[in-house]
Amino acid sequence: MRTMTLRYFPARLGAPALLLVPLALLLLAVPYALSSYQTLLLSYGFALAIAALGFNLLLGHTGLLSFGHSAFFGAAAYTAAFIVKYAQLTSMEAFLVGGVLSGAVIAALFGVICVRYTRIFFSILTLALSQVLWSLAFKFFWITGGTDGIRVPTPALLGGAVAEPQDKVVFLAHQYYYYVLVVFAVCAGLMWLIVNSPFGKSLQAIRDNEVRAEFVGVRVRLHRWIVFVVSGIFTGIAGALWAPLNGLATPDVLYWSFSGEIVFMAVLGGVRSFAGPIVGAVVFNYLKTYAVGRTEYWQLLLGTVLIVMVLVMPEGILGTLARVMRRVRRLD
Amino acid sequence: MPLLAATGLRKYFGDTRAVDGVDFSVDEQRLVSLVGSNGAGKTTLVNLITGLLPPDGGQILFQGRDVTFLPVYDRIKAGITRSFQIVNLFDALTVLDNVRLAILSRENKIRRAMSLVENDAEAREETEEVIDEFGLTERMDAPAGGLAQGERKLLDVAVAYALRPKLLLLDEPTSGVGTREKGRIMDRISSVVRSRGLSAIIVEHDMDVVFKYSDRIVVMHEGRVLAEGVPDQIAQDTRVSTMLLGRR
Amino acid sequence: MDIVVVQLLNTFLYAAVLFLIAGGLSLVYGVMRIVNLAHGSLYAVGAFVMAWLVGRLSVAIPPALLLIGLLPAAAAAVALTGMVIEPTVLRPLYARAEEYQLLMTFGVLLVLEDVMRFVWGPTPLSASTLWGSFGSSTILGSQYPTYNLLVIGIGLLAAVALWALIYRTRFGVILRATSQDRRMASALGVNVAAVYVQAFAIGCLMAGLAGAVVVPIQGAVLGMGIDALVLAFVVVVIGGLGSLEGAAAGAFIVAIVRTLAISFFPELELAVLYLIAAVVLITRPAGLFARP
Numbered sequence: 001m002r003t004m005t006l007r008y009f010p011a012r013l014g015a016p017a018l019l020l021v022p023l024a025l026l027l028l029a030v031p032y033a034l035s036s037y038q039t040l041l042l043s044y045g046f047a048l049a050i051a052a053l054g055f056n057l058l059l060g061h062t063g064l065l066s067f068g069h070s071a072f073f074g075a076a077a078y079t080a081a082f083i084v085k086y087a088q089l090t091s092m093e094a095f096l097v098g099g100v101l102s103g104a105v106i107a108a109l110f111g112v113i114c115v116r117y118t119r120i121f122f123s124i125l126t127l128a129l130s131q132v133l134w135s136l137a138f139k140f141f142w143i144t145g146g147t148d149g150i151r152v153p154t155p156a157l158l159g160g161a162v163a164e165p166q167d168k169v170v171f172l173a174h175q176y177y178y179y180v181l182v183v184f185a186v187c188a189g190l191m192w193l194i195v196n197s198p199f200g201k202s203l204q205a206i207r208d209n210e211v212r213a214e215f216v217g218v219r220v221r222l223h224r225w226i227v228f229v230v231s232g233i234f235t236g237i238a239g240a241l242w243a244p245l246n247g248l249a250t251p252d253v254l255y256w257s258f259s260g261e262i263v264f265m266a267v268l269g270g271v272r273s274f275a276g277p278i279v280g281a282v283v284f285n286y287l288k289t290y291a292v293g294r295t296e297y298w299q300l301l302l303g304t305v306l307i308v309m310v311l312v313m314p315e316g317i318l319g320t321l322a323r324v325m326r327r328v329r330r331l332d
Numbered sequence: 333m334p335l336l337a338a339t340g341l342r343k344y345f346g347d348t349r350a351v352d353g354v355d356f357s358v359d360e361q362r363l364v365s366l367v368g369s370n371g372a373g374k375t376t377l378v379n380l381i382t383g384l385l386p387p388d389g390g391q392i393l394f395q396g397r398d399v400t401f402l403p404v405y406d407r408i409k410a411g412i413t414r415s416f417q418i419v420n421l422f423d424a425l426t427v428l429d430n431v432r433l434a435i436l437s438r439e440n441k442i443r444r445a446m447s448l449v450e451n452d453a454e455a456r457e458e459t460e461e462v463i464d465e466f467g468l469t470e471r472m473d474a475p476a477g478g479l480a481q482g483e484r485k486l487l488d489v490a491v492a493y494a495l496r497p498k499l500l501l502l503d504e505p506t507s508g509v510g511t512r513e514k515g516r517i518m519d520r521i522s523s524v525v526r527s528r529g530l531s532a533i534i535v536e537h538d539m540d541v542v543f544k545y546s547d548r549i550v551v552m553h554e555g556r557v558l559a560e561g562v563p564d565q566i567a568q569d570t571r572v573s574t575m576l577l578g579r580r
Numbered sequence: 581m582d583i584v585v586v587q588l589l590n591t592f593l594y595a596a597v598l599f600l601i602a603g604g605l606s607l608v609y610g611v612m613r614i615v616n617l618a619h620g621s622l623y624a625v626g627a628f629v630m631a632w633l634v635g636r637l638s639v640a641i642p643p644a645l646l647l648i649g650l651l652p653a654a655a656a657a658v659a660l661t662g663m664v665i666e667p668t669v670l671r672p673l674y675a676r677a678e679e680y681q682l683l684m685t686f687g688v689l690l691v692l693e694d695v696m697r698f699v700w701g702p703t704p705l706s707a708s709t710l711w712g713s714f715g716s717s718t719i720l721g722s723q724y725p726t727y728n729l730l731v732i733g734i735g736l737l738a739a740v741a742l743w744a745l746i747y748r749t750r751f752g753v754i755l756r757a758t759s760q761d762r763r764m765a766s767a768l769g770v771n772v773a774a775v776y777v778q779a780f781a782i783g784c785l786m787a788g789l790a791g792a793v794v795v796p797i798q799g800a801v802l803g804m805g806i807d808a809l810v811l812a813f814v815v816v817v818i819g820g821l822g823s824l825e826g827a828a829a830g831a832f833i834v835a836i837v838r839t840l841a842i843s844f845f846p847e848l849e850l851a852v853l854y855l856i857a858a859v860v861l862i863t864r865p866a867g868l869f870a871r872p
Binding site: 196198 | 382404405408409413414416420421422423424425429432433434436437438441442443444445446447448449450452491492495
Binding site for chain 1: 615669672673676678679680682683684686687688689690691692693694695697698806810813814817821851854855
């Protein structure tokens with residue numbers, strides 16, 4: 001298959017780019033081809049994919065493993081709930097703005113503390129700080145609704161320009177699904193731009209060799225802080241999209257096990273490839289839904305898969321696929 | 333006025349006096365070799381000048397400006413860059429990206445997140461020029477980790493050079509390569525340095541290389557400057573030959 | 581006066597248990613440079629094993645004997661689990677980036693949590709009869725559960741035993757040598773693989789002992805491992821990764837803060853602990869007693 005070289009895109013885009021158009025068409029057809037349940041599932045998957053992309057900007061591209069991304073996701077979900085409860089607004093755009101802002105503010109604060117350190121200390125710090133948030137949400141139950149959470153009703157899209165049918169499920173499986181798809185496409189496009197920008201290259205340099213990066217004139221700590229905030233923003237957008245799907249903002253998306261799930265998604269798909277986190281999030285979503293439906297012991301399944309993957313397939317699905325394809329090509 | 337003037341530099345690590353009262357200066361457009369046995373304090377001196385370590389005493393003036401405690405970032409902007417004794421590159425990035433990073437950083441474009449790095453034709457052109465000057469054009473798209481040792485050494489220097497410094501500090505740029513390759517590497521380095529009018533401080537062990545390419549030689553021993561002068565003077569200095577041949 | 585004494589003793593109690601958990605985590609890191617995210621779950625396994633054994637055997641055997649017999653049994657069970665885990669899933673990762681170890685041990689955590697649910701079911705197990713059968717003693721003029729005093733004693737004993745093991749035995753020398761420079765130790769003839777398994781087993785033993793010792797007081801509940809893990813991290817962050825003295829000091833600090841916090845700000849208890857960890861990490865990144 002000949003690789004496509006468009007003027008504005010690097011040759012590297014190659015074969016996968018040809019798949020984008022038919023894939024997009026398939027995705028657009030989903031609400032009419034599949035059941036509402038399947039469409040909703042896919043919406044969840046794409047919302048999580050945005051979070052995984054945001055997370056992987058830190059891990060795959062900058063070399064920082066965060067165990068605290070639930071903070072950004074959960075805070076955005078609660079922000080959406082608060083917007084409804086205290087500002088009486090049920091606008092999806094307000095939710096998104098809330099998600100961006102909450103993600104940015106929390107990441108900016110956490111980042112100032114976390115980015116001075118790397119590796120284990122960075123990971124523990126992100127965990128500790130996100131647990132602070134969780135414990136606050138848990139303890140201040142009169143604001144946050146405690147374990148019951150706060151309801152997030154389905155919002156108006158584009159200020160009511162999109163007509164809302166009476167049936168909530170129909171709405172979520174059609175109008176809302178397309179909305180999520182569009183937001184996802186925009187986020188993925190922005191992420192791709194960031195990764196292939198001078199800033200993105202500087203992140204990879206920091207990941208590879210932070211001393212040399214410093215000696216090439218890159219302000220390592222500043223860049224780390226910036227990418228942390230950007231990562232938080234993306235994850236916040238994901239949380240805002242997720243909240244109406246779930247209908248409820250609960251403390252478990254602030255808990256560290258959810259951070260672990262985000263980590264798992266990225267690792268499953270492959271942290272060294274751009275689309276890895278997307279694939280990982282969607283596959284994970286199906287995996288979890290299937291497992292939770294069939295067995296009580298889905299953590300066992302998740303744990304076992306993670307262990308096997310780290311031992312045997314550390315590059316994740318896409319990474320392993322790429323490796324296999326390289327071998328196949330060599331045999332030609 | 334010398335380009336770099338260091339006076340009374342001291343750096344101690346516990347009981348070890350790595351640098352013990354060093355006066356050292358480099359004029360513009362000079363290639364100075366820094367020699368001495370292992371542990372003489374050469375790399376520590378380079379670390380002090382480039383800002384990796386702060387001195388325990390003394391002063392460093394660069395173009396008349398006090399840079400003694402200036403952070404690494406500001407020293408690079410002022411025009412002091414370095415390569416490393418153990419090659420320090422971005423192994424997962426290509427040769428092209430390694431050099432381009434330096435150029436983008438120099439042009440303050442490194443925080444641009446909303447434009448594609450490939451779209452910057454200017455940066456690309458300059459990157460290719462630098463890579464060509466160092467004879468690495470054929471390996472331009474190879475990841476830095478996959479290059480041969482000699483090529484990695486050259487790339488390390490190329491990256492430091494791409495920052496368009498006024499003073500280039502090279503820590504053993506020919507270590508780990510065979511004799512013929514040493515000559516090739518030093519030919520390249522010295523021609524690039526001279527054609528652009530830079531100054532360079534080169535830490536080196538191979539005395540043949542040192543005598544062939546240096547304008548001045550500074551000999552260090554146990555943290556102090558033992559001797560300093562043009563190659564002929566150093567060749568005739570008995571203290572130097574005793575140190576290099578006798579006490580080893 | 582009564583309350584002060586009780587609070588003081590509670591602080592010691594909390595510190596003793598925390599030291600056992602955090603000490604194990606720190607030891608493993610000190611020797612093997614692994615941060616074991618499954619450590620808290622191993623603590624939980626110790627608690628469940630102990631509670632289960634107590635439930636089965638308490639009818640026939642007097643409580644003191646029960647304690648002396650079962651505590652080591654539960655701790656040993658966890659140590660054995662560790663000896664299975666290390667060679668199978670951890671050893672392949674020593675050469676790889678740290679992130680993979682974190683991911684792997686997180687996977688082990690998930691597996692252990694569900695294994696506990698599978699074996700012992702979703703409802704909590706209790707061993708409170710054992711706790712109750714020791715009655716209470718008068719100490720410093722106040723009544724205090726005797727069992728709790730025993731736990732404090734066990735904590736002290738464990739600290740001393742560990743210290744002796746590390747600083748007064750030949751094995752301890754080997755342990756310290758291996759933790760300082762693995763290659764050098766190997767070149768000197770030390771079987772590093774064996775040392776690693778043994779160190780990991782000791783770390784797991786401590787976690788298991790902590791769980792076993794605490795279960796008569798608070799029962800075995802699913803999810804207790806995760807809370808313990810985060811607390812252990814806080815202790816280890818304060819005291820420094822890899823330092824046993826640090827684990828002890830950190831355990832005390834955390835215990836004191838917790839006691840104070842519970843008395844004055846019950847809502848903020850957990851948040852305060854995590855904030856302390858964050859503050860310590862900012863001001864002294866390697867902890868108070870860190871090894872260089």
